[in-house]
Amino acid sequence: MTFRTGLLLGCAFLAGIAAGPQIAHLSLPAGSSLTSNALAASLAKDSDSDSPAENFRLLSLFGHVLEQVKANYVDQVSNRELIINALNGMLSGLDPHSSYMTEKQYADLQTRTKGxxxxxxxxxxxxxxxxxxxxxxxxxxxxxxxxxxxxxxxxxxxxxxxxxxxxxxxxxxxxxxxxxxxxxxxxxxxxxxxxxxxxxxxxxIQVIKSALYDSTGYIRVSEFNEETSPGLEAAYRKLKADAHGHLTGLVLDLRSDPGGLLNQAIAVSSDFIRNGEIVSTRARHAQESQRWDAHGTDITDGLPMVVLINGGSASASEIVAGALQDHQRAVLVGEKSFGKGSVQTILPIPGDGALRLTTARYYTPSGRSIQGLGIVPDVTVRETREDPGYSIREADLSHIIKNQGGNTAKPPTRVDLPPIVSSIPGEPPANWPAFDLTKPVTDFQLQQGLKIVRAMATGPHTADASPANLPRHD
Structure with missing residues (x-):
């Protein structure tokens, strides 16, 4: 697939990025306005035809509504404002992730991906x-x-x-x-x-944090921007040095990671998977579909791994989690992910910002689409005992694209899970302390992940992360 700027995966706008597109005023040829009856007849046809006549009718309808609003709306409104609203409605009506950006919004987005x-x-x-x-x-x-x-x-x-x-x-x-x-x-x-x-x-944006808990490394990825893959690799080298070369396991934390750049998701996955597919995309036209494979290296040399996910893990983070799960390279621990299985392309419009347009679906190495479904962890562990009441995921949003083209909704069956998995509780005990971000011992999901990865390496380990050994900023 040929892209003009590269692929972007994400499930939201960032507070700090504004919108406000500009577009030339739409005018109609003299004498081309439609009567109200003709407009009604045109709408009643509900035609999907892309014939020139049908296109003309629909553009005439747009122009008529534009002029009626300008002439009769309770407050004066400009052409620019009306067409901005129309563009926003056009794109938001397609799916929750397509949008229009002004030049400034586009520049802010580029700045954001740089960190x-x-x-x-x-x-x-x-x-x-x-x-x-x-x-x-x-x-x-x-x-x-x-x-x-x-x-x-x-x-x-x-x-x-x-x-x-x-x-x-x-x-x-x-x-x-x-x-x-x-x-x-x-x-x-x-x-x-x-x-x-x-x-x-x-x-x-400090996208990478790390900590060493005994001989187990911990790396948190908060989002996928241009700094993610090199930052993760640097963090791993430092962890290995701090452990004097004797790391026995690694926990990769993707919880509440909303996504980001596709190329960074591929690079991070390839840091742990030696061979085989990482992800594939399927676009509207078959010739534009793509597949990315691992580059033959594993920076950990096969170290036991646990990946933490939750309902806030979306998009690029789901690509990494799905690849590691399908290859059975890591054990996924936590709660079902967000379920965003679509790819957005940034299409610049010279002098008028850019479109952020959904252009493809992506598929995990086993061929499954997680669109609207999310990734189910291998070991389900809730963060707290409280009933969440409800949680918002992709499937709960309006106008989501369909899940289609995948060969299965479930990952390959695993037979490699360590025996300790059967004894891991699904939620904290009643006396578990309230979660405090600054105190790893209160992080129930992390503690269960540490137990599992240690069991994978050397057998059960009961030592918890010390509050004094907090994740450092690398």
Whole structure:
């Protein structure tokens, strides 16, 4: 498949990226307007024909509605605003991940993939005229303020934003560094709205963190940008050096990783898989389909691995998890992933920003599509005992593309799981301490992952991660 900028995988806009496309005013030839009856007749045909006559009727319909709104709407409105709304409606009506970007929004997106941008550090997404948090990014104002995946933002600085377009809400959240902003949040099972005050900052995305727990390495990937694969490889080299060359296992943490660049997902997968397919994509036209294979190296030389996933693991992180699961290279621990199995291409429009358009579905090495289904871990372990009530995943969004073309919804049957898996509890015990991001001993999923990877290497190990040995920033 020929792409103009490269592939982008992700499930949301980032707070700090605005929208506002420009397009030339659409005018119709003199005498080409349709009467109301003719318009109704044209709509009633509901034709899928792409004939010139049908195209002319539909463009005439668009022009007629445009002029009626301009002439009769309660407030004066510009052509630009109306056509912006039309473009946004055109793309959002296709699927949740296609969108239009202005030149500035496109530039901000490019800056973000390089690892630095301004804002709060929030991944947000439109959800039925509401703004939902997909994920806070590690070590950002949003994460430090305790904003959680699934929170709904209903007001900014005390002003209601219900029904506000996503791009406008994002623009309001942006601002100069060191300025205050308050968000009003609705959270499941919380009786009253939460008001969170933060200070805007220039966000430096630290996509890789690592820690050494005894002889077990831990690497967290918060998203997939241009720094991810080289950062992961550097972190692994440092872990190996800190362990004096005696690492016995590795935990790769992809929880709440919303995705990013496809080439980085392929590169990370290839760091652990020696041979075979990593991922394939199938586009509208068969000749544009592609497949990527491993490059013949495993930086760990076959070290036992556990991968942590949850409902916030989406897109590029699902590609990595799916590849490692299908190759039985790692044991997946945690909760079912988000289920975004589509690929977006950035198509620049010179002088007018870019389109972010869904152009293909992707498939794991075994040929399955996880679109709307997600990846089910090999060992299901919940983060807390609390009933989540509901969780928003791809299948819950409007206008999602169909899951089709896959040969199975399940990964290959595993016969290599260590015996300890049968004794791993599915949720924390009643006396388990409340989860604290700064204290690994409170992270129930991590602790079970450590037990499993240690069992894979040397047998059961009971030592937990020490609070004094926190993940360091590499």
């Amino acid at each position: 630095e941008f301004g804002g709060l550090g929030l991944e947000v997404q439109a959800d039925d005229s509401h703004i939902r948090v997909v994920s806070p990014i590690d070590d950002t104002p949003a994460a430090k303020a305790g904003i959680k995946t699934g929170d709904y933002i209903v007001a900014i600085d005390g002003k209601n934003i219900d029904g506000l377009p996503l791009d406008e809400a994002v623009q309001r959240m942006r601002g100069k560094p060191d300025t205050k902003i308050s968000l009003t949040l609705i959270r499941e099972k919380t009786p009253k709205p939460l008001i969170v005050t933060m200070t805007r900052a220039v966000i430096h």
